[in-house]
Amino acid sequence: MRGRSYLRPEPWQLAGSPADARWGVQATRYLYMNGQCRYCGEHAQGPASSVTAHPLALCLACGTPQCDKQRGCLVCMIGFVGRVPYGQSTACGYARCGKPAVARAPRVGRVCTHHLIQATSRGRTLRSQIDNSVRLRELGGLDWQKLTWFGPERRYAVRRWHDDGRTGWTTGQHRAGFETAGAADREAAAWNDPRTSDGWHAERVLLTDEVRAQIEDWEGRAAGRSAVARLT
Ligand SMILES: [Zn+2]
Numbered sequence: 001m002r003g004r005s006y007l008r009p010e011p012w013q014l015a016g017s018p019a020d021a022r023w024g025v026q027a028t029r030y031l032y033m034n035g036q037c038r039y040c041g042e043h044a045q046g047p048a049s050s051v052t053a054h055p056l057a058l059c060l061a062c063g064t065p066q067c068d069k070q071r072g073c074l075v076c077m078i079g080f081v082g083r084v085p086y087g088q089s090t091a092c093g094y095a096r097c098g099k100p101a102v103a104r105a106p107r108v109g110r111v112c113t114h115h116l117i118q119a120t121s122r123g124r125t126l127r128s129q130i131d132n133s134v135r136l137r138e139l140g141g142l143d144w145q146k147l148t149w150f151g152p153e154r155r156y157a158v159r160r161w162h163d164d165g166r167t168g169w170t171t172g173q174h175r176a177g178f179e180t181a182g183a184a185d186r187e188a189a190a191w192n193d194p195r196t197s198d199g200w201h202a203e204r205v206l207l208t209d210e211v212r213a214q215i216e217d218w219e220g221r222a223a224g225r226s227a228v229a230r231l232t
């Protein structure tokens with residue numbers, strides 16, 4: 001199975017600060033008469049040829065930050081970005097609900113967070129569709145979405161555990177971990193393959209400082225065990 005190609009972000013769209021780190025879409029750099037938004041790539045207020053940004057907004061359904069010029073969420077595609085579009089009621093479309101709407105929905109128009117588990121489209125609840133989109137976001141989204149991470153470099157580890165209670169970690173060829181979510185997922189799939197796994201299971205984990213500390217702790221204990229094995 002061939003891995004999906006991983007889109008590297010061009011520097012002009014990179015996050016200006018850690019708070020600005022986000023999933024988005026790579027756009028072409030143009031020299032506009034005014035500025036260009038580093039979120040959506042469209043022109044925006046600002047000095048000629050500058051890189052600037054439309055106001056930041058969060059998808060009300062999946063929480064992904066993006067600029068408020070998005071007509072629909074880049075990631076989940078059904079959540080409202082920042083607010084309910086102008087001219088629509090801001091209340092959930094389910095009878096007697098009245099809670100703030102977060103996403104558009106078939107038949108009832110709009111739904112609140114609570115009713116995402118009730119509204120369905122093509123036989124699946126909106127809740128499960130949104131959860132799936134957020135999971136796929138780490139892998140670049142659906143093929144046509146071509147999502148890119150604009151923020152500090154992300155690396156991944158594979159956490160594994162055995163039916164007999166043993167645990168372990170895999171970070172690939174680099175101690176710094178797997179470069180892409182896809183590479184880590186392929187490693188995890190190999191550990192999970194029932195024909196060869198011999199009782200092991202595995203999952204991809206984002207390599208945060210906390211996870212790094214856990215891995216170092218595990219490596220330390222593994223080194224201790226082999227030292228004991230040499231002595232006995
Ligand atoms: Zn924008």
Ligand SMILES: [Zn+2]
Pocket residue numbers: 059060061062063064073074075076077078079
């Ligand atoms: Zn969303």
Ligand SMILES: [Zn+2]
Pocket residue numbers: 092093094097098099111112113114115
């Ligand atoms: Zn509702």
